[in-house]
Amino acid sequence: xxxxxxxxxxxxxxxxxxxxxxxxxxxxxxxxxxxxxxxxxxxxxxxxxxxxxxxxxxxxxxxxxxxxxxxxxxxxxxxxxxxxxxxxxxxxxxxxxxxxxxxxxxxxxxxxxxxxxxxxxxxxxxxxxxxxxxxxxxxxxxxxxxxxxxxxxxxxxxxxxxxxxxxxxxxxx
Numbered sequence: 525x526x527x528x529x530x531x532x533x534x535x536x537x538x539x540x541x542x543x544x545x546x547x548x549x550x551x552x553x554x555x556x557x558x559x560x561x562x563x564x565x566x567x568x569x570x571x572x573x574x575x576x577x578x579x580x581x582x583x584x585x586x587x588x589x590x591x592x593x594x595x596x597x598x599x600x601x602x603x604x605x606x607x608x609x610x611x612x613x614x615x616x617x618x619x620x621x622x623x624x625x626x627x628x629x630x631x632x633x634x635x636x637x638x639x640x641x642x643x644x645x646x647x648x649x650x651x652x653x654x655x656x657x658x659x660x661x662x663x664x665x666x667x668x669x670x671x672x673x674x675x676x677x678x679x680x681x682x683x684x685x686x687x688x689x690x691x692x693x694x695x696x697x
Contacts (some may be wrong), residue, residue, distance in 0.1 A: 550623045555660050559621055559633045562658075563664070568612040569606075570583075571599050586670040608681065612641040615651070621677040631660045639672065642647045650677050 535625045550556070558577060565574035578584075581589075583592030593601065606612060619637030626632060635656045642649050652672050659667040 546625060548625050551621060554623050554663065555621055555623045555631055555633050558660060558663065558665070559635055560660060562613060563635065565635075566602075577597060577665050578668075579648060579661065579666045582664070582666050582668070584668040586668075587672065587674065588658065594668075606641075608644055608684075610642045610644040610647070613642055614638065614654070615631065633658050633660060641677070643680055643684070645686060647682075648680050681697075 539633070544692040553673040562574060562577045567696070582595055584595065585592045586598065590624065614637040619635065621636075622634045624632045624634065635658075637654050639652045639654045640649060641652075645679075652674075654670065654672040657663040658665045658669075
């Protein structure tokens with residue numbers, strides 16, 4: 525009987541000492557699925573569904589550390605930036621996602637991918653590496669930071685504008 529009690533106490537101690545915290549790093553789970561859905565809604569232009577992934581007070585910082593935008597404001601900017609784009613999306617099998625729980629217990633998901641857009645005016649393809657990290661609280665995004673180089677897209681748009689001006693000037697001669 526004494527051995528049984530000692531065995532049960534040891535088993536209880538062993539179970540009580542196990543670390544039940546979620547894994548600090550993961551590439552699967554609800555948070556990853558949330559970001560996959562966010563990316564899918566962006567790629568499909570499903571903006572109303574895209575907004576549902578954000579909390580009411582969420583702030584979005586794209587290529588800036590100041591002046592975060594609300595989801596509604598960010599959506600307007602993204603839609604305006606996509607006006608001259610015939611098609612866009614992230615290249616399959618050229619990205620990755622990872623959930624991280626930081627030292628303060630905050631949950632973040634990092635996304636790395638290659639965005640490809642085709643400019644409607646000249647069918648030029650632009651491929652841009654993108655990094656986005658989002659903080660998730662209660663299954664909603666509360667902060668988003670996104671970084672990418674806009675220079676190739678801006679250069680391509682300036683070339684289209686210059687060609688249009690040159691064609692207009694030539695037609696007026």
